[in-house]
Amino acid sequence: MFKSAASVERLATQLARLPGIGRKSAARLAMHILKLPDEQAFQLADTIREVKEKVGFCSVCFNISESDPCDVCTDQRRSPATIIVVEEAADAAALDKVEEFSGRFHILGGRLSPLDGIGPDDLHIKELLNRITDEVTEVIIATNPNVEGEATAVYLSKLIRPLAIKVTRIARGLPVGSDLEYADSVTLSRALEGRQDF
Amino acid sequence: MTIDHLTIHGFRNLQAIELVADPSTNIFYGANGSGKTNLLESIFVLCLARSQRGAKDKDMVSTHSDTYRVSGHATVHDRQREVAVAYQQGGRKKITIDGVTARASELFANFCAVSAGPEDSGIVSGSPSERRGFMDIYLSQLSSRHLSRLTEYQQVLSQKNAALRDGLDPDPFNELLIATGTQIMVERAEFVGQIAVLAAEYYQTVAAGRSFTVRYAPSVSVPEEDYSPQLVEDAFRQRLASVAQREEILQSSQAGPHRDELVLEIDGLPARTCGSQGERRSAVLALKLAVYEMMKHRREMDPVLLLDEVFAELDENRTNGLIDAFGSLGQVFLTTAGQPPARLEQHARAFRITEGTVLKAT
Numbered sequence: 304m305f306k307s308a309a310s311v312e313r314l315a316t317q318l319a320r321l322p323g324i325g326r327k328s329a330a331r332l333a334m335h336i337l338k339l340p341d342e343q344a345f346q347l348a349d350t351i352r353e354v355k356e357k358v359g360f361c362s363v364c365f366n367i368s369e370s371d372p373c374d375v376c377t378d379q380r381r382s383p384a385t386i387i388v389v390e391e392a393a394d395a396a397a398l399d400k401v402e403e404f405s406g407r408f409h410i411l412g413g414r415l416s417p418l419d420g421i422g423p424d425d426l427h428i429k430e431l432l433n434r435i436t437d438e439v440t441e442v443i444i445a446t447n448p449n450v451e452g453e454a455t456a457v458y459l460s461k462l463i464r465p466l467a468i469k470v471t472r473i474a475r476g477l478p479v480g481s482d483l484e485y486a487d488s489v490t491l492s493r494a495l496e497g498r499q500d501f
Numbered sequence: 502m503t504i505d506h507l508t509i510h511g512f513r514n515l516q517a518i519e520l521v522a523d524p525s526t527n528i529f530y531g532a533n534g535s536g537k538t539n540l541l542e543s544i545f546v547l548c549l550a551r552s553q554r555g556a557k558d559k560d561m562v563s564t565h566s567d568t569y570r571v572s573g574h575a576t577v578h579d580r581q582r583e584v585a586v587a588y589q590q591g592g593r594k595k596i597t598i599d600g601v602t603a604r605a606s607e608l609f610a611n612f613c614a615v616s617a618g619p620e621d622s623g624i625v626s627g628s629p630s631e632r633r634g635f636m637d638i639y640l641s642q643l644s645s646r647h648l649s650r651l652t653e654y655q656q657v658l659s660q661k662n663a664a665l666r667d668g669l670d671p672d673p674f675n676e677l678l679i680a681t682g683t684q685i686m687v688e689r690a691e692f693v694g695q696i697a698v699l700a701a702e703y704y705q706t707v708a709a710g711r712s713f714t715v716r717y718a719p720s721v722s723v724p725e726e727d728y729s730p731q732l733v734e735d736a737f738r739q740r741l742a743s744v745a746q747r748e749e750i751l752q753s754s755q756a757g758p759h760r761d762e763l764v765l766e767i768d769g770l771p772a773r774t775c776g777s778q779g780e781r782r783s784a785v786l787a788l789k790l791a792v793y794e795m796m797k798h799r800r801e802m803d804p805v806l807l808l809d810e811v812f813a814e815l816d817e818n819r820t821n822g823l824i825d826a827f828g829s830l831g832q833v834f835l836t837t838a839g840q841p842p843a844r845l846e847q848h849a850r851a852f853r854i855t856e857g858t859v860l861k862a863t
């Protein structure tokens with residue numbers, strides 16, 4: 304596409320490898336970067352380098368972090384008594400917005416899915432069990448509510464329950480602010496199953 | 502419900518057909534290949550937006566056209582409804598109810614049809630999977646939850662089988678298998694319990710003096726055939742524990758609704774291997790009429806009944822038995838290759854079909 308400038312062509316090719324970016328969009332982005340003031344373009348390049356150099360995984364909870372252990376694991380205001388288990392770092396980021404939750408995270412790095420060749424040894428499960436010391440009173444399992452997520456939850460609960468620790472599963476049901484009439488019947492029946500005393 | 506008026510364009514060999522149907526019995530007769538079954542199929546499409554013989558939309562479009570359109574006036578719960586199903590080659594199927602675009606699920610919710618024909622012979626003589634399919638198709642029509650449970654069960658089963666193949670622990674998937682599998686078994690048991698009595702009665706009507714037994718035989722045996730959810734769940738859990746070792750060796754799931762069977766017996770002998778052609782045909786017919794009766798009860802309306810070549814392979818006594826049963830049914834559309842039986846013609850509207858056109862209505 305950019306025969307006159309091989310480096311622009313290389314940039315476009317690199318950008319096209321990103322998720323959600325096609326060849327046309329990549330070409331537009333490459334042209335845009337070319338037109339940027341030098342300072343801005345170098346800043347972008349430096350930030351990418353910085354992210355790759357600085358960000359790693361917390362050796363305790365396996366969340367993405369610039370320090371090890373991460374800020375959440377070392378935050379004294381957060382209670383070490385509750386651990387919430389999620390599949391991916393993005394799930395932890397979503398849960399971190401919940402002000403009511405002041406416990407700590409554990410990121411499994413995936414979910415049980417034998418069809419994709421992922422078994423318990425491919426997830427950070429041993430590390431989770433090692434974290435369960437006397438000060439932990441509850442483990443909340445927040446894997447996704449699909450077949451693989453549920454199977455992972457079942458697997459974890461069977462491992463943790465013998466340790467005489469409370470194991471809970473997040474509820475399934477209706478999104479807040481939604482309309483009943485638009486909910487699908489499966490979600491509605493789950494919501495009914497999980498109804499609570501008023 | 503009844504279909505009062507039917508218009509067909511470009512559907513298989515039916516180019517342009519318009520007919521006024523009788524609210525009770527309608528007979529389509531004519532030579533082989535004249536289009537009788539196609540007519541029944543078009544009515545099934547009108548009620549359920551799919552073919553009773555599993556044909557694809559693109560194959561149902563006439564070779565001389567690129568669009569099929571089936572439309573009709575129906576009476577449902579004393580209310581006049583207008584319904585149309587159309588498909589353009591390469592496009593999407595368009596369903597309208599009372600002039601408003603609708604989804605197939607709305608069609609299921611408003612209309613109801615049961616068909617019986619040569620394509621159903623597999624229910625008696627085919628593999629167990631065809632009998633499981635028979636249970637599940639009608640259960641799915643009665644409850645949308647059943648279909649989603651089947652899909653979920655299949656997903657869990659594939660994961661469990663993959664775990665067994667790869668030497669991983671299948672146990673986490675067993676819990677989910679038990680949860681969805683139990684519900685499937687309970688629903689199937691209830692369904693079979695209801696149709697078994699009706700099917701036995703209908704078999705008596707068609708073949709007096711012979712007994713027809715329909716029994717649910719799940720791969721998990723439940724004590725005293727008490728299918729209350731808790732007992733089924735316990736039995737399923739125990740069974741999975743007892744086959745765990747075998748599953749590990751064979752690397753596949755050995756117990757669950759995916760291995761259920763529907764036992765069909767005529768005078769105590771398996772219908773599949775011991776029944777004659779005629780007996781097996783009668784058995785399929787009795788099952789379908791039982792489903793008809795159950796749908797009628799659960800849906801609180803008479804389904805439209807479509808019978809394709811049901812008199813073939815039935816002797817005179819059985820034919821007469823079947824005709825007697827028509828009195829208690831709602832609207833029936835049936836096909837026959839020869840001249841319709843005289844007893845039936847008296848109180849039915851007959852349509853002679855020749856090369857895709859309706860020649861004569863009497």
